[in-house]
Amino acid sequence: MDPQLTFFYGALGSAALELLAWVHACDRLPKQLPRRYRQWTFWVSRVVLALIAGALALAYGVTTPLLALNVGASAPLLYDTFTRGIQDR
Numbered sequence: 001m002d003p004q005l006t007f008f009y010g011a012l013g014s015a016a017l018e019l020l021a022w023v024h025a026c027d028r029l030p031k032q033l034p035r036r037y038r039q040w041t042f043w044v045s046r047v048v049l050a051l052i053a054g055a056l057a058l059a060y061g062v063t064t065p066l067l068a069l070n071v072g073a074s075a076p077l078l079y080d081t082f083t084r085g086i087q088d089r
Contacts, residue, residue, distance in 0.1 A: 001062070001063050001064060001065065001068070003058060005065065005068075006054075006057050006058050006062050006063075006068050007054035007055065007057060007058055008054065008068075009054075009057065009062075009065045009068035009069050009072065010053045010054040010055070010056060010057025010058070010062070010068045010069070010071050010072035010075075011050040011051060011053055011054035011057075011072060012050075012069060012072060013053060013057075013068065013069035013070060013071065013072025013073040013074075013075070014049060014050040014052075014053035014054075014072040014073065014075050014076070015046075015050045015072075016069070016072075016073060017073055017076065018046050018050075022037065025037065049075070049076070049079070050072070052075065052079075053071070053072040053075035054072065056071055056072070056075055056078065057071040057072055
């Protein structure tokens with residue numbers, strides 16, 4: 001698969017998780033979204049995390065769109081694992 005597509009699908013997998021969280025937040029609180037969705041810093045950080053997820057799919061050498069989506073969607077768990085490992089030292 002083309003590296004640009006691998007990156008795109010990896011980033012899309014990460015963005016899809018935030019879209020799902022946003023939809024659930026809208027369902028629970030139809031009149032008031034959580035504060036984080038109104039802050040530009042939240043959206044900048046989410047874009048950066050999605051870009052990192054795309055790079056992670058490239059780093060893993062993913063060859064199919066579905067696997068790139070999977071890597072992108074699992075990227076937040078990988079980030080948490082990495083940061084916990086760093087904090088434990």
